[in-house]
Ligand SMILES: [Zn+2]
């Protein structure tokens with residue numbers, strides 16, 4: 424049985440799982456080994472089945488548990504050379520994943536353990552931030568978490584996606600009326616910050632194609648958003664195209680700290 428699990432999503436830590444009896448992988452390890460292990464176990468998955476880790480970028484909410492997870496599992500960690508260099512300088516990771524380091528090149532498709540992987544850059548204020556297209560034995564997942572803007576080329580890369588995991592970080596009114604200092608607000612709304620509900624909804628309108636089976640809204644801010652606002656913005660976008668949820672496709676606001684599970 425193939426499963427997609429959201430283990431943690433948001434500034435508290437990001438970690439996603441795709442796997443079945445053939446192989447399993449995680450995207451980001453923003454929570455520690457014990458949390459990943461216990462949340463996977465709660466969903467009936469043995470963490471020992473995880474054979475690959477893909478890293479999106481070097482912000483701490485994506486790598487907090489990377490060293491511990493990579494070391495305990497002793498599995499390859501995939502990122503670009505530039506991102507690996509930045510990771511090895513980060514306190515949260517350090518040089519500890521040296522032996523697990525595997526280098527990806529943006530724009531070049533590779534295959535590992537039957538999973539086809541294409542990584543691509545997205546604009547965000549980390550050293551380098553990566554989106555991932557992962558073809559898991561015929562089912563295509565696209566991950567775009569932490570980005571200020573969906574770049575034009577990403578629309579082509581996303582063509583044919585079965586499932587899209589995309590950030591819907593903030594509601595503009597909540598952010599602007601909220602307690603964050605002005606420089607942090609400008610950082611978040613910039614093209615190198617995060618996607619608002621409206622930008623996510625607009626991107627979804629362009630990303631949609633008849634084969635798309637599900638959209639998972641990730642990295643929803645605790646302070647500047649609610650799962651319902653994020654959901655409604657993208658729902659309106661889909662409905663304006665004559666689509667209905669869930670008859671035509673699934674739409675889910677991923678929880679921050681609980682596991683979300685889907686069989687595919
Ligand atoms: Zn993040």
Ligand SMILES: [Zn+2]
Nearest residue numbers: 482547549569
């Ligand atoms: Zn980030």
